[in-house]
Amino acid sequence: MCKGLATLPATCLKSAKDIKHKISFLLQKPEPQAVDQREIKERSATAAAKRLPDTTDVEKWKESFSHVMSNEIGRRVFTTFLKSEFSQENVDFWIACEAYKNTPPSKMAAKAKxxxxxxxxxxxxxEVNLDAATRDKTRQEVEDGSSSCFDEAQKMIYTLMEKDSYRRFLKSKVIQDLCQKQTNCAPEKKGCNWADNRQVLAGGA
Structure with a gap:
């Protein structure tokens, strides 16, 4: 130990160590604003997950597939249906492509791969159901670093879901149960079991 430090009282050395520890802790502590933003996002996600679809939601989903995919709850219910058909990868791929469009340019190449x-x-x-030509074209564009490398593949999977899965989704037990429970759970009725609707969202078709 340094001779100068050796002459200091033990209490001074302990105080110096405490101050050093506190400084290190403060340097590692995230910015309050960042913490607040993260908490807000987490709360919003939790609130959306807990919210149940109402009659308006379901009626819009019946109008067009775009209403399903543009609505967070709609995508969640549709994903539940696709799980029952073992084709969840289609909606997962579509969502991944949407997220990719907002990826910072510096991270796009790694994300695309x-x-x-x-x-x-x-x-x-x-693996999603793509024809060989689209698969090869997507591979080439990923290698070339094109920011639109998934556009064609994403459009193809969207069309596949719209023309195939969506039609079965409208006739599925998921939608039938939601419509039935929404009818039975009108605001003026008491004792409605909303837990059943949550089970519909968590279960299969």
Whole structure:
């Protein structure tokens, strides 16, 4: 130990160590604003997850597939249905493509490769149903670093869901149960079991 420090009282050395520890802690502590924003996002996500679809939601979903996909609860209910058909990868891929469009340019190449390996390439863990030409074109555009590399593949999967899965979704037990429970759970009726609706969202068709 340094001779100068050795002559200091033990209490002074302890105080110096405490101050150093506090400074280190403050440097590691996230900015209050960042913490607040994270908490707001988490609360919003939790609130959306708890919210149940109302009659207006369901009626809009019946009007068009775009209403389903543009509505957070609609996507959640549709995903529940796709799980029952073992085709959840389609909506997951579409959502991943939407998120990719908002990826910072510096991270796009890595993100594109990740999405391609997860959903597009042959024998991918969650391979979506694409024809060989679209798959090859997407691979080439990912390699070229194109920011629109998934546009064609995403459009194809969207059309597939709209023409195929969506039609079955409208006739599924998920929608039938929601419509029935919404009818039975009119505001003037008491004792309505909203837990049943949550079970519909969590379960299959």
């Amino acid at each position: 990740e999405i391609y390996q997860q959903y597009v390439e042959a024998d991918a863990p969650n």
